[in-house]
Amino acid sequence: MSPRTHGASERPLLVVVSSLGQSTREPFLASLAGHYRVWLFIGGPGRADEPSWEVPYLTGHTVVDTLDADAMLAAAQKLAAEETITGILTYDEARVVSTAVVATALGLPTSEPEAFARCRDKTASREALAAAGVPQATSVSVRSLDHALEVAAELGYPVVVKPRHLATSIAVIRADSPADLAVAYDAARSATLPETPEYYEFGVLIEEFLDGYEISVDSACFDGRVVPLAVARKATGYAPSFEETGHVVDGRVDWAADDELMDVLVRTHAAVGLHTGTSHVELKYTSRGLKVVEINARLGGDLVPYLGQLATGVDLSLAAAAIATGAPVNLERTESRVAAIRFYYPETEVTVCSVDFDRSQLPPGTERAVPLAQPGQEMLLPPRGFGWMSRLAHVVVVAPDTETAAAALDTAAGALLVVTEEGTR
Secondary structure, eight states: OOOOOOOTTSOOEEEEEOOOOHHHHHHHHHHHHTTSEEEEEEOBTTBOOOOSTTGGGOSEEEEOOTTOHHHHHHHHHHHHTTSOEEEEEEOOGGGHHHHHHHHHHHTOSOOOHHHHHHHHSHHHHHHHHHHTTOOBOOEEEESSHHHHHHHHHHHOSSEEEEESSOOTTTTOEEESSHHHHHHHHHHHHHOOBTTBOOOOSSOEEEEEOOOSEEEEEEEEEETTEEEEEEEEEEEEESTTBOEEEEEEEETTSOGGGOHHHHHHHHHHHHHHTOOSEEEEEEEEEETTEEEEEEEESSOOSTTHHHHHHHHHSOOHHHHHHHHHHTOOOOOOOOOOOEEEEEEEOOSSOOBEEEEEEOGGGSOTTEEEEEEOOOTTOBOOOTTTOOGGGTOOEEEEEEESSHHHHHHHHHHHHTTEEEEETTEEO
């Protein structure tokens, strides 16, 4: 799609790098398109992608290898010759570093590429946090199963085994014994995602198991500030995996008033050098205080930013765009309620014929009810599968309190209509 000439009074042009899946990313593009002319950079190594569901939200697009910073910079410079690019950002974990490289080269607002790389590499993150004295799980990168067994013996079981280079809890497994560790190590060592190369020599982490409950915090970082915008209580299942089965954002809570949380957040961002952009930090409230699980230099997945918008009225997508363009960031809260998402899974591994909802049976407060599994898809439950490989559908609800939200999500399960090769649910 070629650039077009626009009048000075038109909305600013914002480049978005990669779009990912419609089921969780459409609210992001929909928000941006209401305030910006969105230009999508799309594509991967050796792939000539074209936008599909994204088209209604776009002013234009460029097909380019978005993992290649040099190729993206050349494409951006070509676009900038005809349009004024006001900012560039991405939601895609695999592309945060290349996007930061381009933003830096164009003189656009961003943290340094090294900060994004530090967040991408879980070992580098741990080292930076340790140097700054930030409370976190003890973590060791291991080179072999024998090394992993030695580290686990020193830490004491249970331990957590995870890939060094992935995200979204993929192949993150609790091991309670050396036998468990051997299985978990093999899973973490072999886990991969498309376009996420395994480029670390020590590709598996053995970490201290943290008790307590887990939260994620999506924050806006700008002008020397770290502002928590969406704090989600995370639900997990399928032990010993840590499959993320749902999230709850309570917009009635002023998390910025939590001194312990703010202290850890500010120190975490300073430690990795992330000062301009958005972040998704995962933490646990343990019996020994608040500890960092990991930091990601992007907005969270699983529609957590959308939950934050529903719960508080603060649009995290627009906050991310404002930071990326250097515009004023609107953080005014206009709502005070609870928003929650739940993912629904089959009871056993099956092949799906169809997934839908009886919309008449969905509870009041339902914002989204989206089938995820495709016809003919084999549903693999953790640890064999994860995320999109395991989820039949999701439902998002808003409610005045957490109890009402949980009850609504229970009711929504009864509206799910699933036909499999084995029968009808």
